[in-house]
Amino acid sequence: MSARAASRLERLGFTVYRYQAGRADWFAAGLTREGRDANVPRVADVAKRDLQTCRLDERLGDVRDRVDGDAGEPLIIVDSDRVVLGLVNAEALASEPMTPFEEVMDPGPVTFRPNLRTGQVPDYFKKQGIRHALVTTSDGVLIGLLRLHPGHDDA
Template sequence: MPVRVLDRHEVRRLAEAGAQLVEVLPREEYEDLHLPGAVHLWLRDLDHEAAERLERTRPVVVYCWDWMCDMSPRAAARLEQLGFRQVYDYVPGKADWLAAGWPAEGRSAAAPSAGDVAQRDVLTCRVGQPVDEVLVRMRDAGQAVCVVVNDERVVTGLLRRRTAEARADATVEEVMRPGPATVRAHEPLGPLLERMAKARVRTVVVTDPEGRLLGLVDRTSGEHALDAGHAVAA
């Protein structure tokens, strides 16, 4: 039967229920970052090690890096040939998990990222709302931006306070900046702040792989967090 493909929510549910998570990338990549509790079993070693290291009575979820990596589907197919009957393939892979800001293990797990410093209490608005109403909320909250989202919190635009003040009689859709730049939660903080400074950008939106709002990185707060992290490391 075909190997079932999972999304990250299904992977987490299976892992919590006792499934075995298996990363089939080379060891160096596994040791850098891997899903919590995952074991390393390189694709080339499946034939020699699967029977010793994996339990046939428990589900097995294999993954590699992302959709373009073919190691996990090949590993899943081979495990089935070796007699494992509950095999699943997390095709979106580790990149999808990390991009959503979900926890990981490994030597780089403690490195600061966009998701670590993102402000989660972000002011949001809808395209049909009057700008003057949103402007009141922005002033009350002391916020310089409002992220425009749909009912699923997918980001569709960005409304800045100075723009709202100049067009208070319009709707959000008429004055918002559509298609704002976004980053994923696992974006390394240092290089991100450098790009923001070079582009003279104060804030950047953080979204998950489905485009849903996770938070907002403020450059000043991010720089303070990065400096604090360096001080602790020293």
């Protein structure tokens, strides 16, 4: 079960049991790498980390005033542990001020693990027709945001 689904179920009152991390999760968490591939660029190395976030229980009107309005960057909905719950684009931020984020967010944003090689990303962005993706740990905790490089505008 994904961390996003677990967080939503916990919010609804369910008790959730999750697998604990192992060796593969070490790499997927973006922790220190060693060996011959240690210097290969990974998405965690290039992801933007200073991001606009808010909580699911906040209202659009309250958050709209504090975000900078960068139309190219989504607002990321996280829980108290920074587990990603969804994304809100600039168009959705123009909704009625009392609208709950749950009504306007994308609950299934594209995510990558931090150990993914950067060379694999442009083709995926182009094939999927996306301009950004989140980088999260295997537990769904937000690490950063990847954006399509301006030189790839044909995606």
